[in-house]
Amino acid sequence: MSTRDQAIRSAQALVDDGRFVSELAELVARPTESQDPARANEMQRYLSDLLMPRLVAAGFDSEIHPNRYGNPFLVARRIEDPHLPTILGYGHGDVTRGQEGAWHADGAPFVLRQDQDRLYGRGTADNKAQHLINIQAQECVIAARGKLGFNAAWLIEMGEETGSPGLEAFCQENQDLLGAQVLIASDGPRLSPDVPLVFLGARGAINFTLSVELRKGAHHSGNWGGLLTDPSVILAHALSTITNARGQIQVPEWHPTSLTPDIRALIAKLPLPVGPAIDRDWGDAALTPQERVYGWNAFAVLAMESGVPAAPVNAISGHAKATxxxxxxxxxxxxxxxxxxxxxxxxxxxxxxxxxxxxNGFFPATRSDPDNPWVARVITSLRKTLGSDPHIAPNLGGSLPNHVFIDTLGLPTVWVPHSYGGCNQHAPDEHMLLPVARQALGLMAGIYWDLGAEA
Structure with a gap:
């Protein structure tokens, strides 16, 4: 058995002997809800009590940096040789609100609970388990080889769930500290629980409100119906012009120019994500379902309001708003x-x-070049460990702060997610699949081993 195999098997053994579960339980137990200002101390303690000692023990120089815009950052660096390439890792230790009382089987969001192959708890999918897997995989390579064979850096933030306040400024101001040749990180879901995914960027997102303000107050619909313009009707008709009846965007400038033949060929190999049954007659009729989510733009009405929805009265409202x-x-x-x-x-x-x-709610769109040599190295390693091809997507359908790595730090980005579409991310019963965690530990150990061998 080669030392590469030893590193992979020792990583997978973390699931088999229960160490992965026990270590994840410690992370999940910290209620790092970044949307709750009362949890600010938990953000600091997650970094200082849990991650920093672990990284220091693995040979990383680690420091927690204040963030004038919000929660702190942890930066850890292990420089084995200044002439070797540096690989930057990223994760976020903050989570969305726990939603206590809404979890099945009386589950508590900040108590890890195992039910067969599922590990329930807030942060199990997003993102505590994902950066734990990558840190553990690096530790296994160090134990097997005595070194990584490359320089490694980590950036852990505690505000991703509130839009990563301060992250771009921190990266801009600390480019020397965060200098690297590539970002290899894990967030988001796979398309299939059984097949690893590599994605190279993320769709952007911009949130905005459309509103019609006609008058103050509301007026009796019997006395004034037919005499006063209804702002809700105006807004509904305005919304109906943005897409047609099947959701196809009607604003010409919102049609992207990036769905080129090579990107189409990449997307054509992708399956649909595992989850609810899709509506195949929704979206642009000229595109495949996969192209609609990975290669095209999508408009959504997130919320609408007029009058008092919880207690309607017989009155014509003076305003209407759609988010x-x-x-x-x-x-x-x-x-x-x-x-x-x-x-x-x-x-x-x-x-x-x-x-x-x-x-809030804004992220730029990003996409690394699929022909970048770092992409090829990761895919080759995954293929070697897995014995088959991973899925490769030009970008995630959702959004990530990937622009700070591509645009601010100037790095190609390669994402290898360890969750799946049915993980209940941001909802009650968020969970990680143990078979995915075990496979991911082996895959990441293989990637880090191979990158060290090629350095």
């Missing part, structure tokens, strides 16, 4: 998204609809 979102890929002019919508609504006869960009 909307555009998920967009590269090849979309970000600066023209909302101006293009304004022009479209004016052309359609709805100049009275107001557009306001939301303060």
């Amino acid at each position: 909307c979102q555009l998920r967009f890929v590269t090849g979309t002019d970000v600066d023209d998204i909302l101006p293009a919508l304004r022009r479209h609504l004016v052309r359609a006869g709805f100049p009275q609809v107001r557009i306001d960009r939301s303060d």
Whole structure:
């Protein structure tokens, strides 16, 4: 048995002997809800009590850095030889709200509970288990080889679930500290629980509100119905011009230019994500379902409000509002998204609809070059360990702060997620699949081993 095999088997043994479960339980037990300001001390303790000692023991120089915009950052570096390449890893230790009382079997969000092959708890999928797997895999390579064979750095943030406040500024101000040749990290879901995925970027997202403000207060619908314009009707008709009846975008400037033949060929090999049955007659009719989510833009109405929805009265409201979102890929002019919508609504006869960009919910679209040699090295390693090809996607359908690595730090990015679409991320009963964790530990140990051997 080669030493590479030893590293892989020792990584997988972490699941077999229960160490992965017990170590994940310690991480999950910290209620690092970044949406709750009262949890600020938990953010610091997650880094100082759990991750920093572990990384120091593995030979990393580690430091917690304050963040003037929010929760702190942990940066850890293991420099084996200044002439070797540096691989940057990333993770986030913050989670969404626990939603106590909504978990099945009286589960508590911050108590890890195992039910057969499922590990339930907030952060098991997003993102505590994912960065734990990668750290453990590096530890196994160090134990087997005596070194990584490359320089390694880690950046762990505690605010991703609130839009990563301060992350871009921190990376801009600490480019020397975070200098690397590539980002290899794990977040998001696989498309299939059984097959690893490599994705190279993420769709962007921009949130905004559309509103119609006609008058103050509401007026009796019997006395004033037929005399006063209903803002809800105006807004509904305005929304109906943004897409057609099957959700196909009607704003020309929102059609991306990046769905090229090579990207189409990459997407054609992808399965649909595991989860609810898709509606095949929804979205652009000229695109495959996979192209609609990995290669195209999607408009969504996230919420609508007029009057008092919880207690309707017989009155015509004076205002109506819809919170909307555009998920967009590269090849979309970000600066023209909302101006293009304004022009479209004016052309359609709805100049009275107001557009306001939301303060949060924005991520730029990113995509590394599929032909980048770092991508090939990761895929070759996965193929060697797995004995078959992984899935390769040009970008995730969702959004990540990937722009800070591509645009701010200038790195190619290679993401290898360890969750799956049915993990209940951000919802009650969030969970990690033990077979996926075991496979992922072996795969990441193989990647780190091979990158060291090639350095």
